[in-house]
Amino acid sequence: MYKELRSHIIKLFGSDTRxxxxxxxxxxxxxxxxxxxxxAEGSARVSxxxxxxxxxIKAEVKEPFPDTxxxxxxxxxxxxxxxxxxxxxLGPPGLEAIEIARVVDRGIRESKSLDFKKLCIKEGEKVxxxxxxxxxxxxxxxxxxxxALAAVAALKDMRFPKxxxxxxDYKEKTNKKLELKDFPITVTAIKIGDKIILDPDLDxxxxxxARLTVASLSDGTLCALQKGGDHPLSLEDIDKMTQLAVEKAxxxxxxxx
Amino acid sequence: xGKINVNDKEIVVPGELLAIGMDNFxxxxxxxxxxxxxxxxxxxVQIDGRTIKLIPLSGRYIPKKYDIIICEVTDVTVNxxxxxxxxxxxxxxxxxxxxxxxxxxxxxxxxFYDLGEHIVCKIVNVxxxxxxxxTMKGPGLRKLKGGRIIGVASNKxxxxxxxxxxxxxxxxxxxxxxxxxxxxxxxxxDGPLEGELLAIMAIxxxxxxxxxxxxxxxxxxxxxxxxxxxxxxxxxxxPKEISKPQQEGL
Amino acid sequence: MVYKERLNGRKFDETRxxxxxxxxxxxxxxxxxxxxxxxxxxxxxxxxxxxxxxxxQDPSKGILRCNYNxxxxxxxxxxxxxxxxxxxxxxxxxxxxxxxxxxxxxxxxNSVVDVFIEFPQxxxxxxxxxxxxxxxxxxxxxxxxxxxxxxxxxxxxDDKLVVDLDYSxxxxxxGPVADIPVAMMPNHDKITLLQMDGLISRDELKKVIxxxxxxxxxxxxxxxxxxxxxxxxGAKTLGEKHV
Numbered sequence: 001m002y003k004e005l006r007s008h009i010i011k012l013f014g015s016d017t018r019x020x021x022x023x024x025x026x027x028x029x030x031x032x033x034x035x036x037x038x039x040a041e042g043s044a045r046v047s048x049x050x051x052x053x054x055x056x057i058k059a060e061v062k063e064p065f066p067d068t069x070x071x072x073x074x075x076x077x078x079x080x081x082x083x084x085x086x087x088x089x090l091g092p093p094g095l096e097a098i099e100i101a102r103v104v105d106r107g108i109r110e111s112k113s114l115d116f117k118k119l120c121i122k123e124g125e126k127v128x129x130x131x132x133x134x135x136x137x138x139x140x141x142x143x144x145x146x147x148a149l150a151a152v153a154a155l156k157d158m159r160f161p162k163x164x165x166x167x168x169d170y171k172e173k174t175n176k177k178l179e180l181k182d183f184p185i186t187v188t189a190i191k192i193g194d195k196i197i198l199d200p201d202l203d204x205x206x207x208x209x210a211r212l213t214v215a216s217l218s219d220g221t222l223c224a225l226q227k228g229g230d231h232p233l234s235l236e237d238i239d240k241m242t243q244l245a246v247e248k249a250x251x252x253x254x255x256x257x
Numbered sequence: 258x259g260k261i262n263v264n265d266k267e268i269v270v271p272g273e274l275l276a277i278g279m280d281n282f283x284x285x286x287x288x289x290x291x292x293x294x295x296x297x298x299x300x301x302v303q304i305d306g307r308t309i310k311l312i313p314l315s316g317r318y319i320p321k322k323y324d325i326i327i328c329e330v331t332d333v334t335v336n337x338x339x340x341x342x343x344x345x346x347x348x349x350x351x352x353x354x355x356x357x358x359x360x361x362x363x364x365x366x367x368x369f370y371d372l373g374e375h376i377v378c379k380i381v382n383v384x385x386x387x388x389x390x391x392t393m394k395g396p397g398l399r400k401l402k403g404g405r406i407i408g409v410a411s412n413k414x415x416x417x418x419x420x421x422x423x424x425x426x427x428x429x430x431x432x433x434x435x436x437x438x439x440x441x442x443x444x445x446x447d448g449p450l451e452g453e454l455l456a457i458m459a460i461x462x463x464x465x466x467x468x469x470x471x472x473x474x475x476x477x478x479x480x481x482x483x484x485x486x487x488x489x490x491x492x493x494x495x496p497k498e499i500s501k502p503q504q505e506g507l
Numbered sequence: 508m509v510y511k512e513r514l515n516g517r518k519f520d521e522t523r524x525x526x527x528x529x530x531x532x533x534x535x536x537x538x539x540x541x542x543x544x545x546x547x548x549x550x551x552x553x554x555x556x557x558x559x560x561x562x563x564q565d566p567s568k569g570i571l572r573c574n575y576n577x578x579x580x581x582x583x584x585x586x587x588x589x590x591x592x593x594x595x596x597x598x599x600x601x602x603x604x605x606x607x608x609x610x611x612x613x614x615x616x617n618s619v620v621d622v623f624i625e626f627p628q629x630x631x632x633x634x635x636x637x638x639x640x641x642x643x644x645x646x647x648x649x650x651x652x653x654x655x656x657x658x659x660x661x662x663x664x665d666d667k668l669v670v671d672l673d674y675s676x677x678x679x680x681x682g683p684v685a686d687i688p689v690a691m692m693p694n695h696d697k698i699t700l701l702q703m704d705g706l707i708s709r710d711e712l713k714k715v716i717x718x719x720x721x722x723x724x725x726x727x728x729x730x731x732x733x734x735x736x737x738x739x740x741g742a743k744t745l746g747e748k749h750v
Contacts, residue, residue, distance in 0.1 A: 003373035037628040040580035056580025083551035083623035133579040272654030272694040316649025345618035
């Protein structure tokens with residue numbers, strides 16, 4: 001990394017702009033498409049600038065967990081595929097991938113948008129497990145926000161496969177969709193020096209001091225938080241970051257139909 | 258009399274038949290097979306009399322003797338520095354070649370070049386095993402300060418520099434930026450923000466359209482038009498797709 | 508039993524619809540998408556680049572490393588457990604052997620060319636689609652190649668020789684089936700991948716490889732066009748709607 005990059009970025013902050021000319025809270029161009037793969041029960045592809053993510057959902061029928069006999073559930077996995085960046089290696093998901101998966105999971109789970117009881121087929125015996133898999137196609141920075149957005153869009157796109165005589169027929173999709181009461185929108189705020197920005201690109205991600213990922217609902221209620229980065233945040237930072245994230249989330253929410 | 262099957266400036270792919278006949282000659286990027294001359298890479302046809310060669314349209318940088326390149330210091334050893342060259346091969350800068358001053362044995366080498374710093378240096382030797390030696394002794398060779406570094410396709414560098422530096426000078430003049438272009442596809446830019454953004458846009462445009470004709474005029478027109486426009490717009494607009502990095506080596 | 512008409516309505520020597528696009532992954536040195544019917548393959552090439560650990564390095568030339576992987580949601584049936592399987596490792600190996608013969612890696616000692624093939628969606632013929640995509644990605648990455656590689660599955664369903672078996676034919680139960688993935692250097696008529704599952708006579712094998720040859724030449728035309736398209740209008744890199 002160019003050692004001077006950070007001071008150059010901070011110098012530009014002094015003129016209220018970023019490396020690529022964006023304002024502090026500007027997102028790069030976002031494209032969202034659903035139903036991008038026919039093999040998944042639900043899918044979506046999101047690109048933010050150069051970052052490109054595909055999320056696919058598969059539904060499985062399993063035994064419920066012992067402490068929630070009448071509930072189905074979700075499981076979120078993320079893979080930083082080596083094809084998406086020269087820095088990603090082959091192998092099981094590392095810490096970065098695991099964090100993305102768990103943060104996206106937390107946003108969806110804690111938002112209570114999905115009623116897990118509605119995923120129950122037969123109490124104590126059979127429930128639906130909705131498995132959300134995040135796959136990176138091109139890493140251009142800000143993987144978390146793109147992944148979370150694609151995950152929610154994929155959930156909205158999902159249709160249950162036919163389930164008859166204790167067997168799933170994946171080739172036949174029903175018209176039954178997931179009932180989503182609301183859905184979380186995730187925005188990550190970044191602190192570099194004493195400025196807060198949104199949607200970091202690759203260069204900005206290299207020099208962050210700290211970040212706060214904020215998932216919020218349509219009325220602005222926070223439903224998940226994750227602080228990252230090596231440096232601490234003050235209360236004021238956190239207040240400002242959550243404010244910016246919730247404001248931006250209102251805009252991004254419009255992308256999900 | 259042989260036959261040439263392709264036109265000058267045509268894009269061809271590996272395996273494509275370029276010419277037939279022993280009186281045609283296979284240049285760079287092509288090979289002879291029996292009577293045929295065949296493309297051995299994705300490239301732009303250049304017909305030179307009876308020699309057919311291909312200008313590469315892509316490909317990672319491979320270090321070459323005498324190239325001036327921008328490197329990052331990745332290791333400081335007992336007697337020199339190890340450098341990242343934006344290629345599969347690292348380079349070594351020995352104490353002897355580091356500066357025209359005398360460096361004492363046991364001196365703290367990080368005083369001269371420290372980890373993470375970037376230098377403009379010149380390749381003095383490349384072995385068959387691709388071990389690379391560089392020097393900092395020479396005009397224009399220096400440590401870089403301030404500004405930013407972007408990655409470009411190394412095979413586009415000649416177009417970005419232009420004949421006798423004409424293209425890069427034009428960009429410098431219109432944007433008011435300092436520009437140093439490394440043969441290895443790294444470009445150093447330092448100037449006012451709007452100038453930097455314009456310079457980057459111009460460079461990306463050169464990368465995309467370098468094989469199309471009339472490039473110099475196109476870039477000239479682009480720079481002049483946008484230099485005027487930019488001074489009117491502040492930061493109300495979101496510039497579209499400023500950075501489409503092909504090689505973010507940093 | 509006699510296979511009068513194909514289950515999918517195609518002619519015996521007709522493939523499913525093929526699409527190809529080059530340059531879909533900007534971070535990669537070369538990339539391409541190749542789809543045939545419902546099977547969609549993405550390939551990205553990184554290299555030549557540094558190779559670690561050192562003991563893998565070859566001082567006489569660069570090495571080629573291929574990895575074939577299906578995304579968990581890519582199957583039209585159950586979810587595919589991430590992490591690869593013995594099957595995907597074997598496919599990675601034969602993919603490498605299919606691509607190596609056209610590459611000249613002598614200029615890149617001690618380095619590696621990494622090829623990553625991923626599937627957002629697969630339905631029969633994936634390894635061949637992956638190889639066809641990878642060949643385009645390697646050319647896009649500027650590597651020296653004698654030729655491209657084109658690949659397609661051919662075979663026998665009941666009593667008919669066919670080209671590009673889809674899922675319904677692979678799982679045909681009313682008669683014997685032979686599934687034969689073939690990869691070729693389309694301008695040299697040389698075969699770099701040949702595998703077979705099933706039963707077939709030697710004569711039929713010869714005939715069906717001739718059918719593969721013809722299809723591979725058609726695929727080469729499509730690969731050729733996709734590579735040129737990327738550079739003709741200025742290199743627009745990010746892929747659009749397509750999965």
